[in-house]
Amino acid sequence: MQKKNLKKTYKFAIKTSLYVTLFVTLLVSVFLYYNNALNWEIIFFPLICFSLSFVIIQFRVERFIYKRVKKIYDDLTLLESVDLRQQPITTDMGTLTKEIDKYAKDKKIEIETLKVREEYRKEFIGNVSHELKTPLFTVQGYIDTLLDGGIDDEKIRKKYLNRASKGVERLTYIIKDLDMITKLEVGDLSLDKEHFDIVKLVQNVFELFEMKAAKKSITLTFDIDYTEPVMVYADVERIQQVLTNLVVNSIKYGRKKGTTEVSIENLIKNKVIVRVTDNGEGIKEENLPRLFERFYRVDKSGSRKEGGSGLGLSIVKHIIEAHEEKMYVESEIGVGSEFSFTLEKAK
Missing domain, CATH: 1.10.287.130 (Signal transduction histidine kinase, dimerisation/phosphotransfer (DHp) domain)
Incomplete structure (x- = not known):
């Protein structure tokens, strides 16, 4: 076990020696006064008394406290508290109490x-x-x-x-x-980033699932007519996977004769935000924080009938985070849901 350094503190010894000196000096002075032996040499007594008291108290208390405090540190070290191992042992009770309190709070959180x-x-x-x-x-x-x-x-x-x-x-x-x-x-999946038109990619995804949407009379549409390409810099295959998951989900949980709408907006100078909005059944607020967990399903029965691995949204989130971008979700029961993510603009 790594030997710890002793961090000496003198506050206790100084204060105790001072109290002892004052008390003993007062007693000796009173005794000498009643025996008519009080003289000027008494002024040396407090200095000698304080020095002796300080040495004795510091030495004895230090050994006494050190042994017990070291045992506390050793016990905590067995629990692998890195912070306590790296610090010297202190004989100051106030400092020790703070360290133990901090350790206890950290362990509670852990x-x-x-x-x-x-x-x-x-x-x-x-x-x-x-x-x-x-x-x-x-x-x-x-x-x-x-x-x-x-x-x-x-x-x-x-x-x-x-x-x-x-x-x-x-x-x-x-x-x-x-x-x-x-x-x-684990960062083991490399991204093959390139410049591409996100508008065209969305159109391709719409074409892939227009038959699936038609079965529920759901319209796949843009919010406006994009006459100009919107160039972004990302892994086109992975972003298509993101859009596919979001569009398929919007069809899955969308209402009949509903709409799935995609919008592409400038967010800041070098970013765009892609929004996939539907007017489906919506998601309860308490389910939103866990929506991107593996296998988490809002509707345990209905989603199984629709199929899928239960991993789609988790994959979406990981792909967007692998691009160092952000994923957002907003939803209201009976109104619909909006999933959005940011992408870097092509320079």
Whole structure:
């Protein structure tokens, strides 16, 4: 164990020596006065008394306090308090009390943070288990049916193999999304930035999902006619993934005969903000802070019917943060939601 330096303090010894000197001097003076032995030499007595008292008190108290304080520091060191390990041991009770209070507060915050993380970990593992279990058991059920004799019936064979294939696709989709998030979090996914027209990219996404939107009579539109290109500097493939997730979500949770509107506005000199707004069902305020967590679903039943890995918004947030940009969300129940993110303008 690393040997600690002793940080000496003299306040206690000085004050105590002063009190002892005053008290003893007063007693001796009174005694000498009543015995008619009081003379000018008494002035040396306080100096001698103070010096002796200070040395004795400082030496004895220092040893006494040091032994006990060192034990406290050693006990805290076992709990790996870096701050306390690096500081010298102080024999001043006031300083020690402050250090212990600060240590206790820091540990309390650390414990509360660990509890929150532990709850998040448990919930995350439960969600991963559920998301993987559903398609896995589905695939297993279809395969078991085929093995039990269904394979001899051509119609059943084709039908169940197609369904099993969809289950495997869903499993692959979830695993790929998890892998992407992990790479984004550790900074292992490099961005291939280039200059491109964000207006054209939005149009491409609209074209990809116009059939999906048409099934719910949802209109995909810009807020205005963009006659000029809006050039930005980013990874075009990743930003398309962001727009895809946001547009698909707006269709998923949008109302029939509703609208998904995209606007591109100048934010500051070198930034634009892209907004994806719908007039769908909206999101409750208490759900907004957790909206970008992995597998977090606002509507536990409805969202599962719609499919998806439950990782879309988490991926969106990580992609935007990988670009060192900001992601925003505003929503009101019964009115709709707006997801927006910033991008760097092309120079």
